[in-house]
Each structure stands twice: as C-alpha cells, then as structure tokens.
Amino acid sequence: DSGVTQTPKHLITATGQRVTLRCSPRSGDLSVYWYQQSLDQGLQFLIQYYNGEERAKGNILERFSAQQFPDLHSELNLSSLELGDSALYFCASSSTGGLGTEAFFGQGTRLTVV
C-alpha cells in the first residue's frame, strides 16, 4: 500500500458527461501529480500541484481541470467526456515535488466512457 488513495476505483459514464476523480496523497506529501494511461499508451503527464498551487502542466485538455485543496487532497475534473477519454487515471504524490524525490502512486481510477 503506497498510502495514496484514489476514488472511485471504477467509473462508467456516458459521452458528454462530467466526472470528478479524487486523490488523497500520502500523509505529509505536499505534491500531487495526475497521469493518464490510455490503451497502448504510456503514462502521460497531465498536471502537478504543490501545496495548493499548480506547478507544472502537461498536455492536459481544456476540458480537464484540477485543483489541490487546503487539506492537500486533489480532484481532477473531466467534462464533456468523449469515448477517447476512457483510460486509467493515476494520481501520485511526493513529499516536496523536488528533483530527487520519488513519487508514490495510487491504485488508479479506471474511467470508461460509453
């Protein structure tokens, strides 16, 4: 158990809908990362937050947004969902988000858009 909790584990929704994925980082970790893994694709970096502020951004679609709250949990909001958004979404956390700090991954949320 990495200490990173993601909910829900599975989500099935229809095209055009909006969903929220939640991540609780390890106790004491200030940095949260979000990744997307689509079929036959590697882990694609979406966004990183550090202590409530956005620190780095990847190829995150405009339909997607995220935030990190004062209690350090993070939410990834996906709207106007398309079939191609079906993927495994991972959250990871690290203590500082610094250069030599390892990241700990949650179990992922599997999103299926039908």
Add this chain to the structure above:
Amino acid sequence: ILNVEQSPQSLHVQEGDSTNFTCSFPSSNFYALHWYRWETAKSPEALFVMTLNGDEKKKGRISATLNTKEGYSYLYIKGSQPEDSATYLCARNQGGKLIFGQGTELSVKP
C-alpha cells in the same frame, strides 16, 4: 533525443538469467532520473531516483547506473526470478514534470 525512450520494448528470459534494459533521455537540463516497477493490476512502485552523473544504486538483485552527459541509464537484474516479471519504467524529472518512457515489459519463465 527529445523524449524518454526505453529499449527493448519487451524481454522474455528464463529464470536465473541476468538481464538489462536501457533508458535514453535528453541530456540537457538534467535534474533526476527515476526507475519504477509496475506489476499488472497494481500501481507503479519506485525503485531508484538518481541525480548525479555516475550514480549507481542497488536494491537486492536490481541495480541501476546513470550517465547524464550522454543521456542514458541502465537497469540490471541479476538472476531473474518469475516474481521480477513486470513493466519497468524510467522517468525523467523535467522541472517538476515526471516524464515517463513507454516501459520495458519483462517476462521471466520458470
């Protein structure tokens, strides 16, 4: 090299074989290189984080080296066991972004 690249894509070995894989990455503006182990139906688990040129790290039968000047890292597994079967990912830390390679899928047959 513009992205993080890993080779080979997959590897099938017999129990007891030693094996190694390569991670290549842009050598400019290097910060850190991470190795992760990802078993099926689980989440990626950190193996090593390396920051200095010439770094060598070891955990049991698994070790890794880093060459930041030429932009590559090797992961070695000595005496592979079936439980080593997993996808091994490397990731380059680019100013906070952890950019992953596609991984090397290792299968160890008993």
